[in-house]
Amino acid sequence: MSSTRREQHFREGTDGKKEPNLRAAEKTLQEDDDFRSKALKDLRKKPSEVRTSLKQLDTQIQQELESLGSDDSDRRQASLFLEAGEDAHGQWGEKGRSGSHRAGRAIQRFATTFAGFVREYAGLVDILRQSNGAFSEVAYGTLSLFFMAAVRKSENDTKYADTLQELRNSFPRMKTVEDTYLVVSVKERVHKVYREVVIFARASFKYFLDKSWRKSVNGYRTPVADAALDRVIKVFVSPASIGLDQAIERVHSCLAEVNAEINIQLHQRVQDIWNKNKHISDQNRELITKVDDLKSQNNNLSQQMRNMEEGAARETSAKDQEYLEDFCRSLGVPPRFADRQLCRENLAKVFPGAFGEFEDSQNWCGRFVQMSPDVLESSTEFQSWKACSDPSLLVLAGVTAPEGRAYESTWSWLSPAALHIAQTQSTKTRKIAFFSCHPNVNPEKVSVGLVLSSLLYQVIAWKPEILRHRIGEFDSVVRSDRWNAKDARERSDYQIGILKKLISELLIDEEIVFVLDRIDLYQDHPKSRFLQSIQNLVGSSSSRLKVLIIMEKLWDDIDRGVCRDLVSSGGKCRTFSRLNWDQGRK
Secondary structure, three states, X not given: OOHHHHHHHHOOOOOOOOOHHHHHHHHXXXXXXXXXXXXXXXXXXXXXXOOXXXXXXXXXXXXXXXXXXXXXXXXXXXHHHHOOHHHHHHHOOOOOOOOOHHHHHHHHHHHHHHHHHHHHHHHHHHHHHOOOOHHHHHHHHHHHHHHHHHHHOOOOOHHHHHHHHHHHHHOOOHHHHHHHOOOHHHHHHHHHHHHHHHHHHHHXXXXXXXXXXXXXXXXXXXXXXXXXXXXXXXXXXXXXXXXXXXXXXXXXXXXXXXXXXXXXXXXXXHHHHHHHHHHHHHHHHHHHHHHHHHHHHHHHHHHHHHHHHHHHHHHHHHHHHHHHHHHHHHHOOOHHHHOHHHHHHHHHHHOHHHOOOOOOOOOHHHHEOOOOHHHHHOOHHXXXXXXXXXXXXXXXXXXXXXXXXXXXXXXXXXXXXXXXXXXXXXXXXXXXXXXXXXXXXXXXXXXXHHHHHHHHHHHHHHOOXXXXXXXXXXXXXXXXXXXXXXXXXXXXXXXXXXXXXXXXXXXXXOEEEEEEEOHHHEOOOOHHHHHHHHHHHHHHOOOOEEEEEEEEOOOOHHHHHHHHHHHHHOOOOEEEEEOOOOOOXX
């Protein structure tokens, strides 16, 4: 072996030491120079004629096959030996049954089988080449010399081709070896196979080189070669049936070790994969459990957050209600004037037919029209006002027949209309504020300031959170001199201004309806003046504000004329009215 190849090989270990599993291959390298020089001398060949790569060796075998015949189809079949040596052998089987063709046929069969053997062995050599490129040169060079000697022997024993075929079939799939050869135990056995095949090829070379075996072999005697040659002699020199298996026993044994080790490694790898998968599955289960725990914790935290939010909302709502009640006391507004249920119960006693079927036929009131929802809906003025999309005012006025009441009182037969609207017309898109000057049996003295204060309170109650930040501001307003001015006109103008400003600031998207029942009972303000103030409020509002006013016609002639003129002119807003809706008989 040249010094360059030797130095290259001994540098394999990064720590300056040789790897244990390379010792067999190293010994093969050390013996190669001596064997090659003697083999070239006996063959009378130049070193350049020795093929040292798989591609070159393939070409050598191809050329030998082509030289045995001129038939193109035969040559094409012979070229297939690189992929399927068995098929090529079958194609050539019928040729050369006698005469000079017999030797050619044997060589053809041998060459074809030899090519298949080389192809399988090449996978193993490629593994060693990763450690040192010189290994492939030694292997292919030795096989090249073996092939040169074999084709010289015209009476080539066909059993040799059988031996190569059997060895070829014993090689493991090299892809499998490549996947596992990094394991030291596999790598050691691959190197042993490599060496045994090289020794086998050297001994076979000597056998084929000369028929005078005993004479030619003396020049190649080494302890290692002697053992290999003895095995070859037993196969090829002894009778044909004696110990052919022994000649390849060592190669077979090494190949069996490789296959067994590969199987062990594969089983171990499968077991490792299974263990890893099991570990991953266990981890996944743990993660799923942790995720479930986290979900449970998250649900608990979410529930706690919701409870906290709900608690905070209840606390805030309670606080807002507290502010609202304090503000109501500051305004001085008794809740009975806005109590719809109280008004309904009292009106139902006086006008039972307005809220249900009247059953007492002995009572005269049953003979008079009652303000039921159907009667209200039959009014064209009411329908027009209800359908109007602009801010608008509806004024209903009339006279109640004394016999139209269940008992003597001052309630108006139109008042149930205010309850019908306040209790049934309130929706998600409509907010209603209600005020009655006659909630109980006896009428009470009511000021315009009380009406406007009640409306202000009800509007704030829609969004009580405004008091959290502005309670001081509203307290200052209701305590101001202008809010409590002695002059009714000045006071009402200021209060209406505050109400209009509040409606604008609250940015209420819904329709707003003020229902004012019996303003004819106001004590401190001309009805015409109040009606004009309401018209100005509705006309200047930026919200969808509607107002319903109900009156009993008991005012004096002068005030009646002024009210009629205001209603007919409409003022600053759209006004609908029915001023002579008197209670009549059925």
